[in-house]
Amino acid sequence: MSGPDALTRSVLADQVKERLLEGILDGSYPPDSRIVETAVAKEFGTSQAPVREALRGLEALGLIAITPFRGARVRRLDTEELLEAYVVRSTIEVLGARLAMANLTEADVSALLAIGEDMHRAADAGDGRALAIMDASLHEKIMQVSGNRTLLRVWRSLEPLSRTYITLLGPHSDPRWTCSLHDPILEAVGRRDAEAVVRAIETHFDEVRERLAGHLAEVAEQQVHGAESQATGTS
Template identity: 35%
Template sequence: MGREIRDVLLRRILEGKYQPGDRLVELQLAAEFHTSQGPVREALRELEALGYVETAPHRGTRVRAVSPTEMRDAYRLRALLEREAAMAAAQAPDPDWEKMRGAVAGIERAAAAGNVRGYVRYDEMFHRTLVAQSGSPVLLRHWDLLLVPTRILVVLRSGVVDVATIAKEHRPILEALERHDAALAGQLAYDHTNRIAMRLGP
């Protein structure tokens, strides 16, 4: 429950529904999410560790300003992680690409229909499966910390990138993986995510 609350609160912060300086009150949030204060406290602690809120004595927990630079740097880090993951996955001895094939089909359908939420769901499936196929729990753990679905949803809604354009970039990554072309898979995975970082700022 704490993770779900964290993701909802983070989405509100990134979308601007919570402004810098807004106070997040445990009791009110617990009532909203129909839970005890424990999961809310856990969510707020995680958001503080990630740098999105700050807690001060006698002032409670308040929203920090999230700069475009922070969003850009998160995408840069993700690009590096996914390049390493793709290179490792392409060399895996017994890879299973079926889930990624389904994700690519879902991405293309959602993009054609202009379904942003559907796109985000299949995009997460594609990229998380890619990282998981690397066989590295460390890469997967750090990828999860970047909260990819929430970030891509915010980026797409901002109009910084076009869904139809980035949707087309997934199939070539999968094809390189299926050919066990580690260098190409790594480069395509890196370029795909780094292009978004570049659109977010220099």
């Protein structure tokens, strides 16, 4: 298929993919849950073709698994896989920051600082969803300013995966803590100090990785204790 029909389907597929991605990240589609193609098409008022394309896109991101005759299921992400994504994303963002600092204009600085102010407002209001959006916007803006389109594409392929930590931490997350992680980055940007920006980004990802690893370890321990208690109670 080519022409306007193909373009329309592609646009619809992108819209469906974003909606499904939001559902996965906010827990509407929990791990191991099915995503039924016909049900999604009915919900969004579209044909199954763009839904099928959207699901393939989510599979490429590693967020769902599609198997013959069983359809699509949300993947239960492996802890190590998720933490590995942060290592790779940190490396990519350090490179992106170095390139961005060489291209930085006054307008870019103002835009980044404005996102930081929006993050503080969201954190003060306890609005985790708005904060997550601003968080992603800040990191993406730095990658855009780098001017390297290939780097930006690779970053975008990892960002949804690493963003799942917000969902995994759930009620245990602290909006002010999340917001404060970005202050050193923005302060260094304001000073146009490239090395300070790099150090701040590395520290940012180290702290997030450490917090996520600790939380996942606690969850695993609780699950073990719960299973042991259940076994004891039924024996």
